[in-house]
Amino acid sequence: MLIKVLGSAAGGGFPQWNCNGRMSANARHGKPGFSARTQSSLTVSSNGRDWLLLNASPDLRQQINQTCELWPSADGPLRSSPIKAAVLTNGDVDHIIGLINLREGQPLSLYASDRVLATVNANSVFNVLNPEKVDRVELAMDTPTPLTGAGLALGITIEAFDVPGKVALYLEDASKGDSFGTEKGDTIGIKVTDEGTGKSFFYIPGCAAVDGPLAEHVRGAELVMFDGTLYTDDEMIAQGLMPKSGHRMGHISMSGTEGSVAAFDSLNVARKVFIHINNSNPVLDDNSPERKAVENAGWEVSYDGMEIQL
Ligand code: MLT
Numbered sequence: 460m461l462i463k464v465l466g467s468a469a470g471g472g473f474p475q476w477n478c479n480g481r482m483s484a485n486a487r488h489g490k491p492g493f494s495a496r497t498q499s500s501l502t503v504s505s506n507g508r509d510w511l512l513l514n515a516s517p518d519l520r521q522q523i524n525q526t527c528e529l530w531p532s533a534d535g536p537l538r539s540s541p542i543k544a545a546v547l548t549n550g551d552v553d554h555i556i557g558l559i560n561l562r563e564g565q566p567l568s569l570y571a572s573d574r575v576l577a578t579v580n581a582n583s584v585f586n587v588l589n590p591e592k593v594d595r596v597e598l599a600m601d602t603p604t605p606l607t608g609a610g611l612a613l614g615i616t617i618e619a620f621d622v623p624g625k626v627a628l629y630l631e632d633a634s635k636g637d638s639f640g641t642e643k644g645d646t647i648g649i650k651v652t653d654e655g656t657g658k659s660f661f662y663i664p665g666c667a668a669v670d671g672p673l674a675e676h677v678r679g680a681e682l683v684m685f686d687g688t689l690y691t692d693d694e695m696i697a698q699g700l701m702p703k704s705g706h707r708m709g710h711i712s713m714s715g716t717e718g719s720v721a722a723f724d725s726l727n728v729a730r731k732v733f734i735h736i737n738n739s740n741p742v743l744d745d746n747s748p749e750r751k752a753v754e755n756a757g758w759e760v761s762y763d764g765m766e767i768q769l
C-alpha cells in the first residue's frame with residue numbers, strides 16, 4: 460500500500476492567505492526551514508492504479524496537479540481519473556470543499572458517517588458531483604467496509620470509529636452548551652487495511668483527546684497519522700491570531716501532560732506522523748526546539764508529497 464500526503468496543513472494552509480503572523484510570513488517569503496503546505500488530505504492505493512482520497516481539501520485541484528499518480532492515464536479514455544473513491548473524516552471546510560473539484564461527471568464513491576453525509580446531502584452545491592454517477596455510502600461505525608469505487612473493488616478495507624471531537628465550525632449550535640451540538644459520527648478515525656498484504660494504518664486528522672477506546676484502537680499499530688493541529692493549547696491566543704484554544708476547536712495539542720506526545724508514549728506505535736498541522740504550530744519551523752522535541756519523542760512532521768510504503 461502506498462500512502463501519499465497531498466496536504467499536511469490544517470484549515471487555512473501554510474501560509475494562510477490573511478495571516479501575517481511570524482510563521483505564515485516566513486513561509487510566504489520562502490524563508491529556509493518554513494516549507495509551504497496545502498490543506499489536509501492523503502491519497503492511498505493498494506495497486507498503484509486506483510486511488511482513494513482521504514478527505515478532499517479546498518486545495519485538491521493543486522494537489523492533483525502536483526501528484527502524477529492522480530492524473531488521467533496517458534493512454535486512457537478522453538475523460539478518466541485514477542481517483543475512484545473518497546472517505547471524509549469530518550465535515551470541516553478543509554476536508555469537504557475539494558469535492559467540488561471532482562465534478563464533470565466522473566464516477567466515484569463517496570464514503571462518510573451518517574452525520575457528515577447528512578451535511579453533504581443538505582448542501583445542493585455538492586450535486587455538481589452527479590448523484591447518478593457518484594455513490595454516497597454511509598460508513599457503518601466499527602465495521603470493516605471493503606471499498607469500491609466506480610464499480611471496482613479497491614483492495615482496501617476501511618474501519619471507521621468515532622473519536623472525541625467537535626462538530627464542524629459552521630454547524631456549531633451555541634444553544635447546546637459546551638458540546639455545540641456535537642454527536643457521534645461528527646469526527647471519525649479510520650483504520651485503512653490493504654486486503655492483499657494485511658498491512659494497515661490509522662488516519663485520525665481531527666481528535667480532541669486520546670481516550671481509552673482510541674488508545675486501544677491504535678495500540679501496537681504499525682503507523683498512525685494523527686492530528687497535529689497545535690503544539691500548545693493556547694498558541695493562537697499567545698500569538699495574537701485568534702481568541703480560541705485548541706480545546707475550544709476540538710483539537711488535542713502535541714505538548715503537555717494531556718497532549719498527544721504523552722498520550723502515545725506507552726502505546727507502542729511503530730511509526731507516528733503528525734498531519735493536519737496548523738500554521739501557528741512552531742513544529743512547522745524545521746529548526747525550532749518544538750520540532751526537535753517531537754522528533755526526539757519519536758514523531759515525524761509530515762510534509763506535502765511525503766510518501767509512505769506499507
Ligand atoms: C478544524 O480543524 O478545527 C477546522 O478545520 C477549523 C475550521 O473550519 O477552520
Ligand code: MN
Binds near residue numbers: 554
Ligand atoms: Mn481542520
